[in-house]
Amino acid sequence: MNCDSRLIGKIAVITGGSRGIGAAIACKFASMGAAVAVIYAGNTEAAEAVCEKCRTLSGANAISYRCDVSDFTAVKETAAAIRRDLGGAHILVNNAGVTRDGLLAMMTEEAFDTVMDVNLKGAFNMTRHITPLMLRAKEGCIINISSASGLLGNAGQSNYSASKAGLIGLTKATARELASKGIRCNAIAPGFIRTDMTAAQEDSPLLATVPLGRMGSTEDVAEAAAYLACAGYVTGEVLRVDGGLAM
Numbered sequence: 001m002n003c004d005s006r007l008i009g010k011i012a013v014i015t016g017g018s019r020g021i022g023a024a025i026a027c028k029f030a031s032m033g034a035a036v037a038v039i040y041a042g043n044t045e046a047a048e049a050v051c052e053k054c055r056t057l058s059g060a061n062a063i064s065y066r067c068d069v070s071d072f073t074a075v076k077e078t079a080a081a082i083r084r085d086l087g088g089a090h091i092l093v094n095n096a097g098v099t100r101d102g103l104l105a106m107m108t109e110e111a112f113d114t115v116m117d118v119n120l121k122g123a124f125n126m127t128r129h130i131t132p133l134m135l136r137a138k139e140g141c142i143i144n145i146s147s148a149s150g151l152l153g154n155a156g157q158s159n160y161s162a163s164k165a166g167l168i169g170l171t172k173a174t175a176r177e178l179a180s181k182g183i184r185c186n187a188i189a190p191g192f193i194r195t196d197m198t199a200a201q202e203d204s205p206l207l208a209t210v211p212l213g214r215m216g217s218t219e220d221v222a223e224a225a226a227y228l229a230c231a232g233y234v235t236g237e238v239l240r241v242d243g244g245l246a247m
């Protein structure tokens with residue numbers, strides 16, 4: 001079967017879908033036939049542009065939802081809106097993420113809490129409220145966007161590395177807990193991917209530590225997400241898309 005038509009009839013929810021990696025995943029899934037819900041924090045214009053592109057790619061529906069994933073109640077309301085508008089959910093990509101980098105000795109409580117609340121609790125909130133829709137559909141696929149920083153640890157990113165390592169634990173526990181319900185859960189650990197988040201790292205000396213010697217593209221990550229969306233016997237896996245950085 002051609003993988004590129006395998007998401008026809010599926011509904012995919014992508015957090016942080018307005019920009020960067022999330023936007024590329026939304027477009028990839030739309031090109032495979034899925035209807036998409038694009039969740040974003042504040043950038044309405046960008047989210048609408050992604051939805052417009054998704055609709056032209058597949059003809060399937062694409063709707064944007066402004067929702068702070070760290071807000072349990074707001075996520076509950078957004079999940080209800082997705083059920084009302086699109087009819088359910090088969091795929092969830094927990095991609096929304098932020099950084100507040102700084103040395104541990106100087107890191108503020110706010111910087112630690114914000115990163116944990118968006119990156120880790122946000123994924124819990126979404127999983128908590130979207131999995132009931134998957135249970136109704138009797139199938140589901142969750143993809144958590146972790147990071148090479150979560151595998152290796154990164155100086156100056158104790159908050160971010162902790163949130164991304166936590167996502168791997170959340171992925172494996174969710175995979176074990178929901179396997180019997182036909183719901184798979186995997187993680188992707190990207191390395192240096194060219195987006196707004198890494199705009200300041202284009203000339204970073206750390207790039208020299210990437211065996212493939214270059215940054216990755218958002219499409220590289222979207223290809224991995226497409227694989228996991230279709231890989232029916234893969235669950236609890238962490239797929240590195242990092243040019244060899246964390247091997």
Ligand code: NAP
Nearest residue numbers: 016018019020021040041042043068069096097193195197
């Ligand atoms: P990005 O370009 O900075 O985009 C971040 C996205 O997250 C935007 O769509 C943003 O919405 C959304 N967002 C931020 N806070 C949110 C919140 N509280 N609620 C809902 N949405 C929120 O990021 P990116 O580089 O594509 O990264 C995407 C994911 O990949 C992140 O989890 C990141 O940690 C991970 N990652 C990235 C890299 C990399 O090299 N880029 C490497 C490893 C892992 P608005 O547009 O509305 O602000």
